[in-house]
Amino acid sequence: MINNFHIYNTLTRKKEPFEALNPPKVGLYACGPTVYGDAHLGHARQAITFDILFRYLQHLGYKVRYVRNITDVGHLENDADEGEDKIQVKARLESLEPMEVVQHYMNRYHMNMDALNVLRPSIEPRASGHIIEQQELIVKIMDAGYAYEVNGSVYFDVNAYNETHPYGQLSGRKVEDLLSNTRALDGQSEKKSGLDFALWKKADPLHIMQWPSKWSDGYPGWHLECSAMSTKYLGEQFDIHGGGIDLLFPHHECEIAQNVAGYGKAAVRYWMHNNMITIGGQKMGRSFGNFITLDQLFEGDHALLEQAYGPMTIRFFILQAHYRSTLDFSNEALKASEKGLIRLLNAVATLDSIKTSDTSSVDVATLEERCSQAMEDDMNTAKLIGLLLGGVNIIHKLAEGKESIAEKELEKLKNIYFSWVYSVLGLEQPEESGKANEITGDLITMILNLRNDAKSSRDFETADRIRKELTNMGITVKDRKDGADWEIN
């Protein structure tokens, strides 16, 4: 499979040409959410980044198996592996079954992602459904001598591992440095070293989520699920692993160690990490408490929001920055995205009404090439959007007849916009669905027709009154030569 796609590989800190292990198939794994709260803007960025990768690889002709997990067990509340399971904490607070909490937030996550036009992955495995696989991996790691059991819990032995394999390769850390920065063991801990992490944790009797094992009734460690599930569905080696940059250490580092220890080799060819969304220069995250959920954005229901922002505006906003850059949230930036998106989508809608000529005065081939190059360069959606918006000018001139285009060239132009804007970037024309909306539309059209009659008979007083009242309702009237168009603000 020939392409010129280059990926920035976190492992090597370089852009590398993409070569699939088993073309035309590509195995892609991305770390999904822990479902104990509503998804926020940061989750949207992660999901959209790898949604673009999923779509783009398919656009290039690959057959992609995209696995994105749901973490519904195992993440602990604090360090030292002594905390409570996050899901369980939430369940107690809300007096719900843990699985009820999981289902609730998972449903909401799916609704949010659907709204953002994020494609569902090929497989969406849940940690709780792969306890057996995780236990099997623990056995392999123990057999290889890289894990030890203490009081029914099993820990990964980082020091033992580091003697034969460099631990910290992905995040650029050294064990010695890590050790000097790790809080001293208080003597109570079961772990041999502060760097060791839990593979299996014995549960106390009150712990609701627990499963039997040869070591104890307990639950799997936090990093284990991704190793076990990616191997199950993508094999011991696969092409791309993605996730938020905040998971780089320790999560992904531990994942590599688990794979090497258990299966004897590293699984991943390319590691990709999306950067964070910031707000006022600071990372937006659950632990900072400065996040805005997607529902709040869609509804405009948050103190920091001056208005509601549609899912496509959010998607466009995120795609206007490169995925490895931080992206700063602000109302001003969101509003700018909203307008830019409309400009782009309106132009695409205009393409069908362009008339062709015998010759072309516009250069479509160059645009086509530059768009491809932008995406080939580590998925630079920001550049791609810039190019597509630059072409909007040309589309307008073609529509007005100021430039000419041959039929074949027009087909090419349409293909550029339809495939990049709709298929790869996943942007959609806003839907006007529902009977109520239909009636509303018809009513407004009727009123505007009446106003047009008034204008024709030069009764501007009536015409202005109608327009003013519509404006007060939040409907913008746009007069054209033949009638009028309208828009709800």
Next chain:
RNA sequence: GGUCGGUUUGCCGAGUGGCUAGGCGCUGGUCUGCAAAACCAGUUACAGCGGUUCGAAUCCGCUACCGACCUCCA
């Protein structure tokens, strides 16, 4: 403290040696009964200092500031 990254015009944000990024905003114009919308045109930058070079936002060094990770986090 350790490791890594960032600092681009009023705002967001591309850009790794010479070629207009782009969007928003702002100013002017076209259209229009007027207004809005739409469209067209114009608009400004590269944290500071020093160095390399014919030429630097882009490479190197120093300084300042900001952030991320080092504990769960997309």
